[in-house]
Amino acid sequence: xxxxxxxxxxxxxxxxxxxxKMKMFEVQTQSGRKFPVIRRKQGAMExxxxxxxxxxHIHGTAPGHRxxxxxxxxxxxxxxxxxxxxxxxxxxxxx
Numbered sequence: 001x002x003x004x005x006x007x008x009x010x011x012x013x014x015x016x017x018x019x020x021k022m023k024m025f026e027v028q029t030q031s032g033r034k035f036p037v038i039r040r041k042q043g044a045m046e047x048x049x050x051x052x053x054x055x056x057h058i059h060g061t062a063p064g065h066r067x068x069x070x071x072x073x074x075x076x077x078x079x080x081x082x083x084x085x086x087x088x089x090x091x092x093x094x095x
Contacts, residue, residue, distance in 0.1 A: 025051040027079055028091050030065055034079045035091045042094040051077060052086045063092045 026037040036051040045058050053070040068086035077084045 023049070023051070028093075030091060033088075034082060035065065035084070035089065036077060036079065038090045038092055039095050040092060047092060051090060059092060063094050065089055065091050 027034050028037050029035075038047050038050060040047045043061055045061055047057050047059065049055070050057055050068055050070060052068050052075045053072060055070065057066075057069040059066050059069075067089040070086040073086050075086055
């Protein structure tokens with residue numbers, strides 16, 4: 001007899017998610033609210049590492065406040081006791 005039949009042959013079980021190591025990030029205040037800062041090279045459209053998801057995002061070339069393009073909108077950051085999500089965004093500054 002060939003097993004209990006709960007899994008198809010060659011099925012792999014889902015692996016547990018790896019926890020992303022939290023990195024420190026700069027914070028700036030704009031219009032009375034605090035936002036994480038994300039950097040990118042002057043004139044580039046792709047950002048450095050996103051403080052929410054760790055990925056990179058594409059925005060227009062102007063610096064300033066942007067909404068994060070993270071695919072997981074449930075991510076959160078704690079900025080001085082205030083919870084921020086990708087919908088709150090970040091401030092892009094150039095280097």
